[in-house]
Amino acid sequence: MEFNPPLLTSSQRTLSLFPLPLHFPLEIRTAGEVEFPPPPKRHAPPLQQALNTIESTLVAMGELAADKHVKYILAVEKRKDSFESAVLEHLRMNGAYWGLTTLDLLDKRDVVDSNEIIEWILKCQHESGGFAGNIGHDPHILYTLSAIQVLALFDKLNVLDVDKVSTYIAGLQNEDGSFSGDIWGEVDTRFSYIAICGLSILKCLDKINVERAVNYIISCRNVDGGFGCTPGGESHAGQIFCCVAALAITGALHYVDKDLLGWWLCERQVKSGGLNGRPEKLPDDTENGGISDRPDDAVDIFHTYFGVAGKTVAA
Amino acid sequence: MHGRPRKPLKPVDEAAVAAKAEKLRALQSEFLSNHQNKIYSKEAVELSAKLLEINPELYTAWNYRKLAVQQNLAQCESDPESVNSILNEELKVVENALRQNFKSYGAWHHRKWVLEKGHSSMDKELGLLDKFQAMDARNFHAWNYRRFVAALMKRSDEDELEHTQNMIDKNLSNYSAWHNRSVLLSNLMKKAAPGFTSKDEVLTREYELVREALFTDEDDQSGWFYHLWLLDQTVRSEFPLLVSSWPVEGSDISLPAADYLDGCASMNVFHYSSRNFPLVLYFNQSVRGVNSSTVSVSCGFNLNADLIWKPLSSNDSQSAKVWATHLAIPDAELHSSEAYQVEVKVGFSQGIVSTTGVAYGHPSQISFQLHLQKAPVESGQDSRFGRIQWKDDCFAVYEPGSAEPDLVNLLDNLTIKNEVESTASTWQARIIDDETNIFRDLLDCKIGKLTVARLLTAYNSLRPLDKPVHCKEVLELYSELMKLDPSHYQYYKDNHSLVLLQQVTSSKESLLSRCFHYRDSTLSTNGSPLCLRLNNLGISQLGSFEKLLWVQMLDLSNNELQSIEGLEALQLLSQLCLSNNKFRSFTALESLRYLKSLKVLDISQNEIGSHSIDTTRYLFRSPLSHSVGSCDWNINYLSSKTYWEAFFVLKDMGLTQLDVAGNAITSKSFNVFLEKLLPTLKWLDGVEVN
DSSP states (O other), X not given: OOOOOOOOOHHHHXXXXXXXXXXXXXXXXXXXXXXXXXXXXXXOOHHHHHHHHHHHHHHHTOOOOHHHHHHHHHHHHHOOSSHHHHHTGGGHHHHHHXXXXXXXXXXXXXXXXXXXXXXXXXXXXXXXXOBBSSTTSOBOHHHHHHHHHHHHHTTOGGGSOHHHHHHHHHTTBOTTSOBBSSTTOOBOHHHHHHHHHHHHHTTOGGGSOHHHHHHHHHHTBOTTSOBOSSTTOOOOHHHHHHHHHHHHHTXXXXXXXXXXXXXXXXXXXXXXXXXXXXXXXXXXXXXXXXXBSSTXXXXXXXXXXXXXXXXXXXX | OTTXXXXXXXXXXXXXXXXXXXXXXXXXXXXXXXXXXXXXXXXXXXXXXXXXXXXTTOHHHHHHHHHHHHHHHHHHTTOHHHHHHHHHHHHHHHHHHHHHOTTOHHHHHHHHHHHTTTOSOHHHHHHHHHHHHHHOTTOHHHHHHHXXXXXXXXXXXXXXXXXXXXXXXXXXXOHHHHHHHHHHHHHHHHTTOTTOOOHHHHHHHXXXXXXXXXXXXXXXXXXXXXXXXXHHHHHOOOSOOEEEEEXXXXXXXXXXXXXXXXXXXXXXXXXXXXXXXXXXXXXXXXEEOOSTTTXXXXXXXXXXXXXXXXXXXXXXXXXXXXXXXXXXOOTTOOXXXXXXXXXXXXXXXXXXXXXXXXXXXXXXXXXXXXXXXXXXXXXXXXXXXXXXXXXXXXXXXXXXXXXXXXXXXXXXXXXXXXXXXXXXXXXXXXXXXXXXXXXXXXXXXXXXXXXXXXXXXXXXXXXXXSOOOSHHHHHHHHHHHHHHOGGGHHHHHHHHHHHHHHHHTSSHHHHHTTEEEEOOTTSOGGGOOEEEEOOSSOOSSOOOGGGOTTOSEEEOOSSOOSOOTTGGGOTTOOEEEOOSSOOOOGGGGGGGGGOTTOOEEEOOSSOTTOOSSOTTGGGSOSGGGTSSOGGGOOGGGTTOGGGHHHHHHHTTOOOSEEEOOSSTTOOHHHHHHHHHHOTTOOEETTEEOO
């Protein structure tokens, strides 16, 4: 008898199919004056502070209105003449995931033509079974997961040759249990998460050596309870997300020192209410949720996704 | 995007930007075409370099260049000058790209790929790294690359350690440097490199080093985790040891004979209600390899089958701190006047190993006696219990009578004496003492209070046989921290709870004061079970289980528990009250699955079903976490999938009494579901079940 988990609300789904992080394409630049919203007057509990930060970011650009976000996302999709969109063309598959999931969280999935999107996704598939960031580009595990996630979002996983895709992903596992991003061999625990998340959506987790995959992730665990990208790598909130999620999916969370890591993660919240990714770094919307990087910074779809998702989860 | 200011475009800018975008698209298009057609001419390759300078994130271009290099290297037939020039060109392209974005994954990886071909020198790479680390000492790409170069070119850990020292000297607030230092030191200590063999010396040096960081700026986190790691290294016990057991050494247990199995006739202190008698071994750390070869159990009567020892943990790792087995007393052996001597020998043969790889090297022996009881305590006594009510007036303080010195004896012998610990290294105590004195100067701030609390707790952990000291002070510190630093409120509260429980279980007087007889009007006084009441303590986390293995009836009501992790060690538990706590879901009650003797359970007045997000879902063995196959799922109970968590937790339990009222999940259909799931149930929410 197959186990079909109970239907999840979209916020719960966000947590289970949680994001493709984070290509980490553009890290925080330590620079210049950035204005933070004034700290709340009364002492507010941490979650409230984070929400206050999101709230003031949104106030800066007007009321949070689902319609405005939808319009923004659709506009980004269509606007091909900006330099920004040219420079990010190679990761359109990720952008599709962020944008479409945001629409889904706002219950507006039907404003896009899913058939058109699915047709484009399939054009991005390589003969190896992996997906590229856009047509003509090379396959990579990052975009393969985004493709799977978008298809899952539209409930169209059946268009996939599941065997082919899962074989591609499984083929990227190395002897020590780690995963490469593609045939060129870059190893990172992000890719471990991606492989595990992707295969679990496709229900093919048994195609990889789960024990070795878990052992590799644990080898990346640090004395502060966090996880890095490779053994010895410094703890970083994004990597921690990937490792913890991978361990959760594989039923291996007992290897996480919950109290120690929980403490480390809570220390990421700074006085303004925002969250940074590592000790003594600037807070970043990627971790906060804010529709842009920070108030007064340019808006983009990556951060819109996290902003709306954050608000949904906190609600 | 990150760090780009938001500003509206002026019309002139707009046109320029559009032109720029158009140009970029044209270049990308041409590049993709070259790539598809495998064109690696000089112009084509240069085009890719130009693109990567504008956009180092264009991953396909890095791939293309690798293919071009492979082809060109093959063509030049290992002529060293050509090889050098080809590879140098690649390094140049990487440097240009890094100048544009020195955090580009693609660029760093390309450089590694080139270096793996045996090119460039350590000095050159370290020079490049110094430049980058001068620009940004926290760039983790640079640190990762440094680690890669050090490994590739076999630079020693000692030299790298010195580098971290240099970085720290330049700036104490360099978390990355401290982190790397911890990695290198762990390695050096693990392989016992010369100069790093004396833990005492190494740690003393490091404590001095990090002290400056902590005292210079108490809000700077860079040193905090390092200090915590040093503390862990100081007190961590290397050897796996047996800490406590059930039965306790020297105890005297009565078991009912076959006729009186049902309904547990009497439940005086050591009268056990089942024929499957549990043996529990509690270690100081997670171990594997506990089985009938490494643990031998001998009694007066033969045990037909080999005993099966199971790790009491909800994961597949075959390792745990607590292991248990059950002795099945054969029917044939019913000589009520005889006492059977049982001896449990742990670790006399090799095989028990800690998960960190240290072999169990301190064999222990536990001896106890078993009596089989044929006659009931009082004739004519009704052997069935009425419904248990967890009210104050049902409990009477336990008075140890002369007939029962055993409980007091038991409480005296709860902790197993291990010789290796009694010679607790003085250097550990000395370090902790020194550090405590130093940090008492920092008590006006968060990190000071927390560190002193941790140090005092660590001191107690070095002396498990002695009564813990400074408990009051530690409890006060955590209470202050809860007010001072509310963002970590729960963390401090949990620690406060653990210390509180240590205090409560630290002496037999304290434990005895919390032991009560349960009085039921249908029973005579002789037949009342003994209950340990840890209610109304405000605890949010459980601990000190090694002191509680003997408990059969436990009242944890009116606390703030969200989880009962660790409770699975209490294999004797048959009555448990968890009402008025903060349990949010059935997945938080996973430990109950291991309590095979549990008959009475009260989880009323909690928050089960109130929260849409289940924070313990993935800690729980279920198909959702791929830790249980879907074949365990039995459709018959599925009138609705809503109760799948309850199903998994309760399905194999032989509960006779269950209370769930006062939870959001409670409903008529839920109760119907429960009655179907638990055929042994006699009372549900106080109402008799048909």
